[in-house]
Amino acid sequence: MDNRQKEIDNLKDYKYGFSTDIENIRAPKGLNEDVIKFISNIKKEPQWMLDFRLKAFERFKQLKEPDWQKPKYPKIDYQDLYYYSAPKSMDNKPKSLDELDPKLLETYNKLGIPLQEQARLNGIAVDAVFDSVSVATTFKEELTKQGIIFCSMSEAIQKHPDLVKKYLGSVIPTTDHFFATLNSAVFTDGSFVYIPEGVKCPMELSTYFRINASETGQFERTLIIADKGSYVSYLEGCTAPMRDENQLHAANVELIALDDAEIKYSTVQNWYPGDKDGVGGIYNFVTKRGLCKGKNSKISWTQVETGSAITWKYPSCILKGDNSVGEFYSIAITNNHQKADTGTKMIHLGKNTKSKIISKGISAGNSDMMYRGLVDIASKADNSRNFTQCDSLLMGNKCGAHTIPYIKNKNLKSNIEHEATTSKISDEQLYYCNQRGLNQEEAVSLIVNGFCKEVLQQLPMEFAVEAQKLVGISLEGSVG
Amino acid sequence: MLSIESLKAKIDDKEILKGLNLNINPGEVHAIMGPNGSGKSTLSNILSGKKGYEVNGSVTFEGQNLLELETEERAHKGIFLAFQYPLEIPGVNTNTFLKTSINAIKKARGEKELDAIEFLKLIKQKSLELKFDEKILSRQLNVGFSGGEKKKNEILQMSILNPKLSILDETDSGLDIDALRIVSEGVNSLRNKENSFLIITHYQRLLDYIKPDFVHVLKNGQIIKSGDYELAKELEKVGYEDFN
Ligand SMILES: Nc1ncnc2c1ncn2[C@@H]1O[C@H](COP(=O)(O)OP(=O)(O)O)[C@@H](O)[C@H]1O
Ligand SMILES: [Mg+2]
Numbered sequence: 058m059d060n061r062q063k064e065i066d067n068l069k070d071y072k073y074g075f076s077t078d079i080e081n082i083r084a085p086k087g088l089n090e091d092v093i094k095f096i097s098n099i100k101k102e103p104q105w106m107l108d109f110r111l112k113a114f115e116r117f118k119q120l121k122e123p124d125w126q127k128p129k130y131p132k133i134d135y136q137d138l139y140y141y142s143a144p145k146s147m148d149n150k151p152k153s154l155d156e157l158d159p160k161l162l163e164t165y166n167k168l169g170i171p172l173q174e175q176a177r178l179n180g181i182a183v184d185a186v187f188d189s190v191s192v193a194t195t196f197k198e199e200l201t202k203q204g205i206i207f208c209s210m211s212e213a214i215q216k217h218p219d220l221v222k223k224y225l226g227s228v229i230p231t232t233d234h235f236f237a238t239l240n241s242a243v244f245t246d247g248s249f250v251y252i253p254e255g256v257k258c259p260m261e262l263s264t265y266f267r268i269n270a271s272e273t274g275q276f277e278r279t280l281i282i283a284d285k286g287s288y289v290s291y292l293e294g295c296t297a298p299m300r301d302e303n304q305l306h307a308a309n310v311e312l313i314a315l316d317d318a319e320i321k322y323s324t325v326q327n328w329y330p331g332d333k334d335g336v337g338g339i340y341n342f343v344t345k346r347g348l349c350k351g352k353n354s355k356i357s358w359t360q361v362e363t364g365s366a367i368t369w370k371y372p373s374c375i376l377k378g379d380n381s382v383g384e385f386y387s388i389a390i391t392n393n394h395q396k397a398d399t400g401t402k403m404i405h406l407g408k409n410t411k412s413k414i415i416s417k418g419i420s421a422g423n424s425d426m427m428y429r430g431l432v433d434i435a436s437k438a439d440n441s442r443n444f445t446q447c448d449s450l451l452m453g454n455k456c457g458a459h460t461i462p463y464i465k466n467k468n469l470k471s472n473i474e475h476e477a478t479t480s481k482i483s484d485e486q487l488y489y490c491n492q493r494g495l496n497q498e499e500a501v502s503l504i505v506n507g508f509c510k511e512v513l514q515q516l517p518m519e520f521a522v523e524a525q526k527l528v529g530i531s532l533e534g535s536v537g
Numbered sequence: 538m539l540s541i542e543s544l545k546a547k548i549d550d551k552e553i554l555k556g557l558n559l560n561i562n563p564g565e566v567h568a569i570m571g572p573n574g575s576g577k578s579t580l581s582n583i584l585s586g587k588k589g590y591e592v593n594g595s596v597t598f599e600g601q602n603l604l605e606l607e608t609e610e611r612a613h614k615g616i617f618l619a620f621q622y623p624l625e626i627p628g629v630n631t632n633t634f635l636k637t638s639i640n641a642i643k644k645a646r647g648e649k650e651l652d653a654i655e656f657l658k659l660i661k662q663k664s665l666e667l668k669f670d671e672k673i674l675s676r677q678l679n680v681g682f683s684g685g686e687k688k689k690n691e692i693l694q695m696s697i698l699n700p701k702l703s704i705l706d707e708t709d710s711g712l713d714i715d716a717l718r719i720v721s722e723g724v725n726s727l728r729n730k731e732n733s734f735l736i737i738t739h740y741q742r743l744l745d746y747i748k749p750d751f752v753h754v755l756k757n758g759q760i761i762k763s764g765d766y767e768l769a770k771e772l773e774k775v776g777y778e779d780f781n
Contacts, residue, residue: 480627483624484588488587489620489624490626490634491608491609492585492586492611492617492618492620493612493634493638493641493642493694493698494609494613494641495637495638495641499641503633503637504626504628504629507630507633507677508627
């Protein structure tokens with residue numbers, strides 16, 4: 058009993074809550090042209106990139122912060138944030154991992170993401186982003202042999218300007234909504250992926266985002282391009298120290314799939330959710346959008362959202378190419394005072410396009426969960442199909458779950474199907490499991506994992522196991 | 538092994554058990570018969586640790602005060618309840634549930650947990666013994682199972698967990714002859730000098746397959762008469778109404 062309690066207590070703590078004491082270079086506090094020039098300058102960016110940022114900033118100044126979302130939050134003072142923070146040791150970027158600051162290596166070891174050659178995760182190439190910069194990318198040479206580009210966004214801007222120029226902002230234009238536009242102005246780093254024609258990427262590509270510095274927003278930018286007939290599976294993970302301030306994370310992720318290409322994008326989001334009383338935690342306001350540009354292309358989003366104080370995001374697919382396919386598999390868990398307003402948009406433009414939405418929302422404690430989704434079938438998108446399944450699971454009486462599916466079908470030959478269920482974990486079910494020897498936590502974890510199985514199955518093997526544990530841990534203490 | 542003294546139970550101020558006494562020794566099979574609403578399921582629930590009852594009296598199991606143990610701790614000690622109405626758990630594969638269950642119990646006892654292969658072997662063997670269709674085990678736990686399948690699944694779980702005290706709450710209700718045979722076989726194959734059974738039933742029929750050592754009649758929250766197998770026959774003739 059004692060050991061079990063200890064184990065539970067250990068799990069209950071947010072185990073990634075430590076912070077690394079490291080010397081930083083920061084941009085001056087606040088948001089203005091000079092800060093943007095500072096960021097662009099420190100990254101030695103070409104003029105076109107600075108212009109891109111400034112154009113976005115001009116636009117941003119005219120935009121109003123949206124407030125239609127369900128979770129409300131105190132007004133963010135955008136002048137009271139740092140927009141760039143990087144470990145000082147990254148000033149002259151180390152050429153190899155041997156030159157990397159040991160403190161950074163140790164941080165990633167503690168997070169279970171070893172970067173060193175000997176200890177690397179098998180079959181997974183990792184790009185590690187620490188606050189505003191990418192600190193290391195593993196397995197680079199192996200990938201280069203096949204012509205695959207997997208590097209930090211900053212490096213891509215230097216080394217692959219044509220690709221970046223062509224595709225950056227092509228899915229999320231600089232004139233998009235408030236947070237996306239802010240990101241276009243001040244984004245710092247993130248990952249860049251290019252898979253050449255006909256290449257099936259032989260390993261999982263993964264980015265690990267870590268917020269460390271306080272009072273710092275993280276604005277990363279990811280761009281993935283799958284050229285004709287190629288395939289890539291990409292996974293993103295994230296953690297942050299426990300701080301009692303709220304930290305803003307406003308990323309932009311753009312995916313482009315050309316003819317017959319497929320991109321599978323998985324997220325296991327475990328940002329610090331704040332404490333039991335709802336103090337602190339990350340505001341996760343992210344824009345993720347994929348463009349199925351070519352015919353027969355496919356983009357599949359899988360997300361497991363367990364962290365953050367507020368999660369507000371709608372990973373979307375624009376199905377432009379004929380016969381293209383968009384998928385969205387989501388598990389969102391809120392506990393204590395966490396809030397989530399998440400879902401997807403499937404925009405059917407091409408003929409015979411198909412989309413599938415499987416959303417599993419679990420709310421516990423005093424939390425609040427909203428599924429919000431849009432399925433939009435354009436008048437020319439003949440024979441298109443959508444299937445949506447939205448299931449909510451409630452634990453206790455103090456949490457909420459809501460579902461708002463927006464549907465626009467402008468094509469008579471197309472078809473949208475929507476199913477939704479809401480259920481509760483009953484005391485009788487828990488009793489049954491207890492009687493079979495499972496304690497309360499094990500019982501909840503079993504039932505919840507069963508509830509989200511369809512989505513967990515979409516994750517790459519190595520991560521499915523992790524995600525399963527995470528699902529259990531996020532709900533610790535939510536019953537009994 | 539199990540000793541119940543002056544057990545009283547209330548729920549929402551309604552008195553259900555009103556001073557019940559019962560002693561079960563290792564290796565014994567006891568049958569409890571009684572009309573609907575007499576408190577049979579309540580007794581099973583209190584023994585296996587369902588929450589929500591106001592309980593008085595004493596229950597000791599192998600010398601330990603059972604009432605202060607958590608539900609799962611009682612399961613770890615070897616108490617098993619075959620539910621009158623087994624619960625459906627959507628999404629959870631029956632095999633996964635069984636494996637989680639047996640390993641939770643093994644872990645709590647400090648025994649080595651079964652790996653996937655050992656588990657499958659055990660399942661195969663037990664299903665064969667009970668002539669139980671394994672295909673059911675790859676379905677979601679009790680979801681869409683027929684009444685009989687649910688009950689058989691309970692018995693399969695029982696035989697896999699090999700409990701010291703098995704409580705069967707009306708496992709025979711609504712079963713056809715084949716299912717009844719499986720249930721009885723399950724019990725009989727576990728029967729030995731150490732394992733005990735508390736079998737709750739309405740009908741003498743089951744007791745023709747599982748010969749009990751003792752039969753008790755429960756009425757209005759009390760055991761009003763105890764005897765041997767002959768008592769069951771008498772009950773069947775007279776009916777509960779007129780039985781005093
Ligand atoms: N949760 C409850 N709340 C109120 N009354 C209950 C509850 N559970 C059982 N009872 C009542 O207690 C009595 C005994 O029930 P039960 O133990 O299920 O009887 P049996 O299994 O012998 O048919 C019945 O009258 C029943 O209605
Ligand atoms: Mg009953």
